[in-house]
Amino acid sequence: MNLLYTEVEDELRASVADLLGDRASPASVLAQIDNGADTALWRDLARIGATSLHVPEHLGGQGASYRETAVVAEELGRSVAPVPFLGSAILATAILTHLADDPAARELLTRLAQGETTAALVVPLSSWGPTAGGYKARSVADAAAAEVLLVPVEGTVHLVEARHAVVTPVTSLDQTRPIADVDISGAPTTPLTGPGDEAVHAALVAGAGILASEQVGVARWCLDATVAHIKARYQFGRPVGSFQALKHRVADLWQSIVLATAAARHAADALATGVDVDIAVSVAQSLCSAVAVRAAEECVQLHGGIGMTWEHPAHLYLKRAKADEIALGTPGRHRATLAPLVDLPLQSTP
Amino acid sequence: MNLLYTEVEDELRASVADLLGDRASPASVLAQIDNGADTALWRDLARIGATSLHVPEHLGGQGASYRETAVVAEELGRSVAPVPFLGSAILATAILTHLADDPAARELLTRLAQGETTAALVVPLSSWGPTAGGYKARSVADAAAAEVLLVPVEGTVHLVEARHAVVTPVTSLDQTRPIADVDISGAPTTPLTGPGDEAVHAALVAGAGILASEQVGVARWCLDATVAHIKARYQFGRPVGSFQALKHRVADLWQSIVLATAAARHAADALATGVDVDIAVSVAQSLCSAVAVRAAEECVQLHGGIGMTWEHPAHLYLKRAKADEIALGTPGRHRATLAPLVDLPLQSTP
């Protein structure tokens, strides 16, 4: 188990951070908030390989692992860039990787990996655990920008061209992650061979595990922004960051981010190695969801009035953190998942 | 609904506080901790009428109500005096009041009210909700000092002379509230006529409601002691109470005690009037249990090292608060009780 960032990962982080710093600073994200997904940025992320790290090379990917992908997720969380990373590069890609014996899956996967198109998994973003799937789904992440939809119906994943489906964008609480309602009734579909339920499960687990790293990125931005603000903001003739109550609160926040970072790294490492995956992912989701929300809430509060304004980017992180808490299982649902895995049942099995 | 303290109640509080100040200061309680119940103090409390306020005058009591009794409970909480108030003056007395059609019950009630003897209800102090009762019970409050035991068995309350029972004192976490294991197997019993289950239920409800006021008293002592300490304790050339993080913590504590006081007053008022009793009691227990524990824990922590020593009385309040949290239903059990009462069920009833 390696919970550190490798040198390669640090370099990757630096190049992603450079790109995002140029193209998706919080201020520029805020300015373009009504434009939906930033497809130009997405293509550039694909060009530096950041969207297909965990896809094998023979399928057009970088042949690295979820460890590296998690580093990208952290940086994307830190910038709240509106790109279809979770929906396309994680969820859809994981499904296709799992069903890669099917030539249509393989073909699409290669196109996704090369950034030529994006896809979405048609389940509500809040999904966790066995998912019924079906012809309709509400609150589907990154569906509006997707050209291809992956629709699980009765154990089989179907591939549907988005132009044949009814994709209705809805107003998203998280303004930097568009959601849509999807209805594929009557659309021509290509069923993919292979175990669909398993593929969906694997995708949700991978998504939840990588989401934890995104949440760490969100939390870190919030901590950094808060610390910078309370150093610079003077009230009562002192920087407000010299007041002990505020110092203790940001210290506690830092402490919780130390824990969240370890948990998220463990989840990414587990996804990469296949060891201890289910426990690692649900531990990370339970913890990192709560830490990101708390960090964003403290960020708004400790910015005082300015944090309540539209012009300050703090709200983008609050909305992302709150939506991420729901995404791919709430903390409570992940704890319920953990209970039997760690032999802490509510009821004894007879 | 009157949530204030009346003038009469204020006077009652003053006289009880006077007596306890003389005879049961925290230091003197601590010094006598190994002696069990303070029977001399109990007799003096009875002499000023403080132990039978809610008992009708024709049964030897003061003919007041649970409102006044709750004020006494607050003061007893504030002093952690080791007297059998909860076990005898509340639980046993409530049972007997409910079964007062029975001459034996009436006769015992009168003796209790006049402070001639004490009794105990033989159920674990942790009981809440339907109680099986039976010939044996563990962790019974105030049983070791009781002359008479009230034992619910299969819907009937039995009166048993303590000398005929096996009463085994056990070491109590709360050193100021002795507990014992009781076994009445084979002892001669006098069954009391009347609805035993109802009587036990009424006693537990009254006990839980009054306990909330005791918890408020515990919490207030802890807040007062903490504030006094941090005003007087200098570190870094300043009173530690001038450090903002500590100020905010005691402010939050004060805020929670404001809420707890209102809830406890409401429970006492409801017990006195018979209106809204079940909701008022479970609201008060859920809240006041938690507030008392937090107050005691903060008290120990904010006293620093001295709060961890045996010689400082803070630990008596910590132990009382923690035991009270369990007594007559944990906060979680009271919330479970509330759920159907306030139409917030977990499962819908079909």
Added chain:
Amino acid sequence: MSGMRDRVAALLSAHDPATTGRLEFLRARFDAGLAWVHFPVGLGGLGAPRDAQQEVDLALAEAGAPDNSPRRIGIGLGMAAPTILAHGTEEQRLRFLRPLWTGEEVWCQLFSEPGAGSDLAALGTRARRDGDDWVVTGQKVWTSSAHNAQWAILLARTDPDVPKHAGITYFVCDMTAPGVEVRPLRQITGEAEFNEVFLTGVRVPDAHRIGEVGAGWRIAQTTLMNERVAIGGRPVPREGGMVGVVADTWRAHPERRTPELHDRLLSLWVESEALRLAGIRLRQQLAAGSPGPEGSAMKLGFARLSQALSALEVEFLAEDGLRYDDWTQRRPTAVDFTARDAGYRYLRAKGNSIEGGTSEVLRNIIAERVLGLPTEPRSDKDIPWKDLPR
């Protein structure tokens, strides 16, 4: 008290609400001393006890009389009026109070600044004397109703060379005067309840100064005290407010319930009920003539609970919690937690621990004024405002 009933009857018989115009009725009510009975005679009151008002309001409401839309003119009623009464000249009282109460003239408050929030006394908007006028320049923020207001109560710095509390003066500012620019201030909910107000060379006649030059800070305490009382003062029924909204959401969605959320909801329900009871207790204390400091506990609790409850609601709603009703920049005149969706409640509630005094400042006040804890070492009290670090 029966005197009140007679006066109400007299007003109603002289001005039948069914046939009298709204404004005419309100003016008549003011002139009858039934506007705020605890105000002096001639200024809309009768010098009666404050709690006689309830009976008057009730009787008039029963008779179908129009009210003065108190929520729309809350700042005038709650903050400007008590201040003008306490510190204004007789001329100012006569000029301002009647149209304030009838709602003919809406008021707003120009106190907070971008650089002076919790530390209001650090404010930097300058007023310089020029003949019979003051010339005011600066920027104010978090001003509700500024776009509808005729008048503002204004704090401005008239002397930067003395310590910050000593150099502030209290004015009434005409919001229609040249140099007053109001810009909507958009919030994280998307709407713009508040405004930024830019003051550029605005001329305020000295006759619109309230109190002495340099006495503004002390006078502002009257205003702010009344703000806090107003916030803690509303009675609520069981499950009133946010808890009721969230409880109803729970009841409507059995399929989304989990044991974890159940216990959290019940905890918050319990705390909301206790806060409600504490509010009742506080009002009983006020009625008994012994007001306690519990108002600050109410405000802290209200902020905490509205945030925790709305957070739980969004989480509970899961796929619906991911949605938002509308990001349009609306211009609401009052906050209504029930008219919008869960996401709005969650975001708007974040302001509850900031507006009207942050929870951090409230905790300081409780610690120092209620619990008597020592203040922190301060360096900003004795040095001239212009030399403060910022």
Added chain:
Amino acid sequence: MSGMRDRVAALLSAHDPATTGRLEFLRARFDAGLAWVHFPVGLGGLGAPRDAQQEVDLALAEAGAPDNSPRRIGIGLGMAAPTILAHGTEEQRLRFLRPLWTGEEVWCQLFSEPGAGSDLAALGTRARRDGDDWVVTGQKVWTSSAHNAQWAILLARTDPDVPKHAGITYFVCDMTAPGVEVRPLRQITGEAEFNEVFLTGVRVPDAHRIGEVGAGWRIAQTTLMNERVAIGGRPVPREGGMVGVVADTWRAHPERRTPELHDRLLSLWVESEALRLAGIRLRQQLAAGSPGPEGSAMKLGFARLSQALSALEVEFLAEDGLRYDDWTQRRPTAVDFTARDAGYRYLRAKGNSIEGGTSEVLRNIIAERVLGLPTEPRSDKDIPWKDLPR
């Protein structure tokens, strides 16, 4: 590293653990430089990297060699030894380190005082120079092992006329000297792990002074830094520590489980696992040569979790949680959370946020040293110790 294996083999062949007396073996190990390999040659070490130690310990344990009971002599190993190495004279190192490491001489620490806890630099125990000796008078507290100790590291004030940090000197004090009185200090658990130590005219030779006169505060930082490292340094398996104890209690009592406690336990389980992972991460950083500041996060988390978990356990046990195992004033030499009942764990855990630096002080340190937040205004740094308010 293979050099280590050869040295271990050489030690074992010269001193077969099966036939060599314990003390004799430990002395031989020290003299072979295998006690603490990162110490210098001649002082029990080889000047090797710190992480070579693990291999040595493992190889010796496998060979059945006795260890030096590190928990019994933790203060000597963790605090006195690094300080003597860093700041002592060669004579002092040679005199003290060997019997310290072998456990022949137990050490304790005379730092904290009733009036100087978090603010250790305010300590008032006086040391006055008298010929070749210092004469020490004062009271120390929270001294573990004082009743078994031969030696103490001692901080005393040698100059009250300079600011508090400047007037402290670091000594080694003979605990068997006349004037040293050790009294057990009973805790809320009933037991007395710690002691109060009263020093009355205790003579300490100047040769037992560590470092310069007045340099005590700086030197003490070495000691305290090593204390913090020691606390954060133990690796734990999943469900190691308090969480495992409480999880087992949960497993043992299906009849007491409720959904509410279930979710709380799982939350704490998750946090405990994350803390464990953070500890692993911290050790991986150390091993990679880039230690982070996460040690303070570990200590904060450990205190919080041990308290929350034990509190839950007592509540879960209900009628059994009302009981306590034993109030006897025991004299344990080390804390063992597993050897006693839930009530003991609950009470003892309260100390985890106080001992070795309170959680409040830790938060200050994190805020200032990790996050770079400004210090509070301080008045106590520049005035003579004797003039400090107290």
